[in-house]
Each structure stands twice: as structure tokens, then as C-alpha cells.
Amino acid sequence: MVLKTEEVLLNMGPQHPSTHGVLRLILSIDQENVRSADADIGYLHRGIEKLAETMTYPQLVPLTDRLDYIASVLNNHGACLAMEKLGQIEVPLRASYLRVLSSELGRIANHLLYIACFGMDVGAVTMLIYGLRERELVLDLFEMLCGARLTHNYICLGGVRHDIPDGFIGKCRAFLDFMPSMLKEYRELLVGNRIFRQRTRDICRISPETALDIGLTGPSLRASGVNWDLRKAEPYSAYDHFDFEVPLGKRGDVFDRFHMRFLEVEQSLKIIRQVIDKLPEGPVRGKVSKVFKPPVGEVYVQIEAAKGALGYYLISDGSAKPYRVKIRVPSFSNLSHINMMMKGWLIADAIAILACLDLVLGESDK
Amino acid sequence: MTETETEFLTTTPPGLTGDEEKNEKLLKTIELKFPNAVEESQVNLGELTIVVKSEHLLELMRFLRNDSAMDFKYLADISGVDWPDRTPRFDVVYHLFSITLRHRLRVKCRIGGDEPAIDSIVSVWKSANWHEREAFDMFGITFKGHPDLRRIYMPQDWDGYPLRKDYPLRGR
Numbered sequence: 001m002v003l004k005t006e007e008v009l010l011n012m013g014p015q016h017p018s019t020h021g022v023l024r025l026i027l028s029i030d031q032e033n034v035r036s037a038d039a040d041i042g043y044l045h046r047g048i049e050k051l052a053e054t055m056t057y058p059q060l061v062p063l064t065d066r067l068d069y070i071a072s073v074l075n076n077h078g079a080c081l082a083m084e085k086l087g088q089i090e091v092p093l094r095a096s097y098l099r100v101l102s103s104e105l106g107r108i109a110n111h112l113l114y115i116a117c118f119g120m121d122v123g124a125v126t127m128l129i130y131g132l133r134e135r136e137l138v139l140d141l142f143e144m145l146c147g148a149r150l151t152h153n154y155i156c157l158g159g160v161r162h163d164i165p166d167g168f169i170g171k172c173r174a175f176l177d178f179m180p181s182m183l184k185e186y187r188e189l190l191v192g193n194r195i196f197r198q199r200t201r202d203i204c205r206i207s208p209e210t211a212l213d214i215g216l217t218g219p220s221l222r223a224s225g226v227n228w229d230l231r232k233a234e235p236y237s238a239y240d241h242f243d244f245e246v247p248l249g250k251r252g253d254v255f256d257r258f259h260m261r262f263l264e265v266e267q268s269l270k271i272i273r274q275v276i277d278k279l280p281e282g283p284v285r286g287k288v289s290k291v292f293k294p295p296v297g298e299v300y301v302q303i304e305a306a307k308g309a310l311g312y313y314l315i316s317d318g319s320a321k322p323y324r325v326k327i328r329v330p331s332f333s334n335l336s337h338i339n340m341m342m343k344g345w346l347i348a349d350a351i352a353i354l355a356c357l358d359l360v361l362g363e364s365d366k
Numbered sequence: 367m368t369e370t371e372t373e374f375l376t377t378t379p380p381g382l383t384g385d386e387e388k389n390e391k392l393l394k395t396i397e398l399k400f401p402n403a404v405e406e407s408q409v410n411l412g413e414l415t416i417v418v419k420s421e422h423l424l425e426l427m428r429f430l431r432n433d434s435a436m437d438f439k440y441l442a443d444i445s446g447v448d449w450p451d452r453t454p455r456f457d458v459v460y461h462l463f464s465i466t467l468r469h470r471l472r473v474k475c476r477i478g479g480d481e482p483a484i485d486s487i488v489s490v491w492k493s494a495n496w497h498e499r500e501a502f503d504m505f506g507i508t509f510k511g512h513p514d515l516r517r518i519y520m521p522q523d524w525d526g527y528p529l530r531k532d533y534p535l536r537g538r
Contacts, residue, residue: 042519049504050529085411212439212465215493228440228465297410300461300472302442313445313461326445328461336496365519 007035014043018121018351021361025338027350034350037342039335044365052325057083057292058157060325065151067329068363071110073102073142074305076155081236082301082312083157087294094282095159096238101275102145102154103237104268108179109138110306111261111268114358118258119190121355122199127190134182137175144168157292159285169276176273183265191262200255204341204353207252214340215333218308219260220357224252230304242274254349257356293320307331307358331357331364388469389414395435400426405476415472423475424485430462430471431490438462438471441487444497446505450531454478456507460487477507486512504529 012018012025019025022043028036048067052060060083064075077099084091091099116131139149144165146154154161190196206216211224221228229246231239247263249256296318302311308330315324334357341357342350389409396416397404403422408415418426430438440463447457455478462471477484486509487494496518498509503517506527516522526533 042517042521045519047528047535050533050535054535209439213492215441215491215496226465233465233468298413298415298472299411300413300443302463309442311442311461313443313459315447324445324447326443326459328443332496332500333493337492 005031018354020117020359023359023361029347032346034342034345034347037339037350039338041361041365044361046366048366049325049327052322054321056320057322060322061156062151062153065153066362067327067366068305068307068360069150070113070360071106071306072150073106073152073154074303074310076153077103077237078301078303078305078310078312080155080157081303082299082314083294085301086297086299086314086316087292089158089288090286091159092282092284092286093238094280095284095286097275097279098160098164098284099155099237100239100242101272104271105138105141107306108265108268109135111265112138114261115186118355121351122196124190124196130186130189134179141172141175144171158288163284172272172276176269179269191259197255200258200352201253202251203254203349204345205251205253211252214337217330217333218304219264220257220308220334222246223249223256223260225249230302230309236303241278242271244271254352254356261358291320293318305330307360307363308334327366329363329366331359335359335364385469392469392471399429413470413472415474417474417476420475420477420484424487427487427490437464437467440465441491441493444494444501446501446507446529448505448529448531456482456505458484458501458507481508482506483508483510485510488512506530
């Protein structure tokens with residue numbers, strides 16, 4: 001007797017613990033296999049680009065905080081670099097070092113949340129609490145630095161908002177000394193775990209050519225073996241003063257995409273240690289006129305944000321407000337080919353694939 | 367700390383600026399291969415921008431991706447820009463990067479009319495898919511040959527194109 005089966009349309013709705021935000025996935029499934037996946041985004045669309053046209057350039061920076069709210073400092077960094085290139089503003093070296101410091105702390109915060117949520121999605125629920133516990137240490141550092149835990153608004157036009165307070169360096173060093181023992185714990189819990197490996201190894205392998213073609217950037221691209229890290233390839237803000245490695249994956253599967261971020265945390269700790277050791281004296285803000293009016297022109301600046309390549313395309317018409325701001329967000333491009341990635345895998349694998357991409361819908365929807 | 371002792375890092379370190387030689391070479395190669403396509407070109411802040419006619423766009427993009435001296439395998443971004451006081455009204459801006467040869471290019475195309483349309487480059491770079499959908503959603507630019515052109519941020523039955531300059535900030 002042959003059983004009649006048919007494809008079922010499953011709505012992995014906007015409210016779901018595993019979708020990392022308000023993402024609606026319309027899955028067409030046949031028994032347990034995913035036949036197609038369509039991503040419906042726009043639930044968190046706030047019109048950031050339209051709002052940006054009504055704000056002055058310095059006002060744009062707190063607006064960018066709300067894009068990738070997990071690691072807001074990196075969004076500020078990109079926006080300020082783009083504005084400074086347009087207006088040809090000089091940034092003091094100490095400010096550049098502090099930008100690197102805060103950016104790498106932001107990257108660690110992002111990756112810790114990623115590791116925590118990935119563990120939870122795959123089933124290791126303990127990982128969520130462990131990752132968030134360590135993330136609290138980073139957020140404490142941010143609170144000491146700029147007063148805010150989430151939407152930092154620390155990097156501003158011309159430099160950084162204020163200098164590091166007393167005691168910050170000591171607390172930072174303590175964090176750097178403490179973190180490796182925690183990473184060892186995560187390694188034992190997840191990376192070395194046989195069940196975790198079975199759930200993530202060889203799932204959704206993406207070749208390097210495909211990865212570049214579909215627009216993947218960041219750790220997901222490097223997991224496929226493409227050596228493209230903007231901090232090394234096109235160094236900005238004193239990144240070329242520091243010595244660090246870029247982890248590369250071999251297979252491009254879910255496990256590699258996860259492992260890249262794990263290794264990047266170790267590299268970020270290395271960079272922060274060098275920043276603190278070599279921090280020069282000096283002012284933390286360059287000269288910026290009271291009303292910032294860059295000359296007519298356009299500029300496109302890409303930085304290595306925590307999730308991928310974050311690009312800002314600014315068009316100036318000579319006035320104090322930008323004419324057009326287009327933000328190229330990594331989550332948007334990473335999510336775009338979810339159909340190709342999920343096709344043919346089981347529903348459980350589909351969750352792992354979605355989790356490994358590191359999405360945040362605030363960024364994706366702008 | 368006196369002014370002379372302060373160390374400054376200019377905002378255009380090697381990473382963020384294009385190479386003058388590379389830009390010149392790029393421009394020459396493109397103009398040689400497509401003599402009628404390039405309307406104007408400009409280098410500003412180290413970035414090369416070329417404006418091409420929309421009928422030559424698809425062929426030029428295919429050349430830029432597949433030719434070994436160009437090797438623009440990474441399409442970073444597609445944006446629409448609205449210039450309401452100008453005809454043609456819209457600009458479609460493509461940002462291309464080459465990872466192996468480390469050069470970059472901005473390609474612009476001017477289109478207008480009541481129903482602005484341009485060729486889709488999804489057949490060249492798959493990553494163009496969602497970027498073109500976004501330009502369609504926000505500006506109303508149709509991409510001919512796009513496999514799945516529908517709105518991406520706004521609901522499917524939305525009326526109007528939000529990022530156009532005549533669309534109010536708070537919506538309708």
C-alpha cells in the first residue's frame with residue numbers, strides 16, 4: 001500500500017524563538033524534508049534610510065545604533081568613517097585605537113550572543129545562559145566606557161565621544177585574562193561534543209564560488225575558505241597596527257560557520273590586548289566644524305562588521321543633511337538565498353542553517 | 367601635549383582609498399571594450415564612477431564579472447537614487463569589488479519615465495536578487511528579467527514607493 005503524501009506549507013511565523021528576530025519563513029515541507037523556503041522580511045522596517053535624509057550628519061550616528069543592535073558600535077564606526085571620508089576629517093591616533101578597542105569588544109559581544117543562541121537552537125540550552133553570562137562582562141565594560149549597554153553611540157564624527165575612564169584598562173585586562181578559561185568551557189560543551197558535531201558537520205556545504213556569488217560576507221564567507229576580511233584586506237582605523245590572524249574554514253558547512261566566530265573571539269581578545277598595551281596619548285576627537293557640511297560628492301565605505309561587510313553609501317548635496325544614505329547590511333545579503341541553503345535538508349537541519357547565518361532582523365529590515 | 371606632537375591618522379588610509387593607477391587602467395579597458403556605453407566617468411576621493419547607458423548595462427556587467435582582468439566577483443550593493451528635478455529621474459548605482467585584484471568600481475545608470483525599467487543582472491550575480499527587489503519596493507524601478515520581482519519590506523498590496531522624494535516621511 002502506497003501512502004499518499006503531499007507538501008505542507010508551514011509558516012515559521014514572525015514570532016518564533018529560533019528565528020532571531022521577526023522573520024517569517026514560509027517553508028514547504030514534504031514529510032520531514034524542506035522543499036522550499038521563502039523569507040518574508042519587513043516586520044522591523046523602520047525607514048532608517050528615509051529618516052536619515054531628514055537628519056544632520058552627526059544625528060545619523062545614533063540612528064545607526066539601531067541597525068545591528070547586538071553590536072551597535074560597529075555600525076557607528078562605519079557611518080563615521082564614511083562621513084569622515086566625505087568631509088576629509090582627520091582622526092587622532094588615540095581615537096582610532098579606541099575605535100578599534102570598542103569595535104572588537106562589540107564583535108566579542110556579538111559572537112558570544114551568537115554562540116549562545118546557536119547552542120540553544122541546536123538543543124544545548126545551557127549554552128544560552130553561559131554565553132549571555134560572559135556577554136554581561138562585555139556589556140559592563142561598555143557601560144563603563146560610554147554609559148550604555150546596547151545602543152552605544154560611542155564612536156562619533158571625528159573620533160570617539162569621550163576618553164576611557166579610570167579603571168577601565170584594569171577591568172579590561174581582567175576580562176582578557178578571564179575569557180580564555182570560559183572559551184575552553186564552551187569548547188568542551190559544544191565544539192568537542194559528538195552530538196553537536198553530528199548536527200552541524202556536513203550540513204549545507206557552500207563552495208567558495210557560490211558563497212561569493214550569493215552575497216555572503218563575513219565569517220560565513222570565510223568558513224567556505226575565501227580569505228576576505230576587510231580588516232586585513234583594506235585596513236581602516238589603525239587595524240594594520242595590530243597583529244592578528246584571520247581564521248579560515250575548509251568545508252563551508254554549518255560547523256565551520258559556527259567555528260569561525262568562535263576563533264574570531266580569540267583573535268579579538270588578542271587585538272584588544274595589543275590596543276591596551278600600545279595606546280598612545282593624545283586627544284580623542286579631531287576638528288569638526290559646528291555644522292558639518294561636506295562638499296558635494298558621494299562615497300562608499302565598507303567595514304568588517306560582526307556579521308559581515310557593512311557598507312555605507314552616502315551622497316552629499318553640499319548641505320548639512322545627507323541627500324541619500326544607503327546602508328548595505330550583511331544580514332540582508334546573508335539571508336537572501338535561504339531557499340537554496342535549506343532545500344533538501346530536514347527541518348531540524350533547517351533550524352541549524354538559519355542559526356549559523358547570524359541574522360539580526362533589525363539590520364536586515366533597516 | 368602640543369599640536370606638533372599629536373599623531374594623526376588621516377581618514378583615507380591605504381585601505382579606504384583606491385589606487386590611481388588601478389582606476390585609470392580600469393577606465394581605459396572599459397572604454398576600449400565598450401566605446402559607446404560610457405556616458406561619463408569621474409574619480410572622486412579615490413573612487414571611480416562610470417555612468418553607462420542602460421541598453422549596454424547587462425553586457426558590461428557580464429564582462430566585468432567574467433573577464434580575468436576585471437574579475438569583479440563580488441557585487442556589494444545596488445541602490446536607487448531619486449533626483450526629482452532631473453530627467454531621467456532615477457539613478458541605479460552598482461558597487462563592484464574584486465577580491466583577487468583588489469580594485470573597485472561604481473557603475474551608475476540613469477533611467478526615467480513614468481515606469482522606469484532596467485535590465486536585471488540576476489543572471490550575472492545571484493546576490494543582485496534581493497537588492498533589486500529592494501530598489502523595486504522603495505523606488506518603483508522595474509527590473510526586466512528578474513525571476514521574482516515583488517516587494518520585500520512593504521506589504522505586497524502597498525501603494526506607493528517610500529524612498530521617493532515626494533513620498534512623505536510619515537507615510538500615507
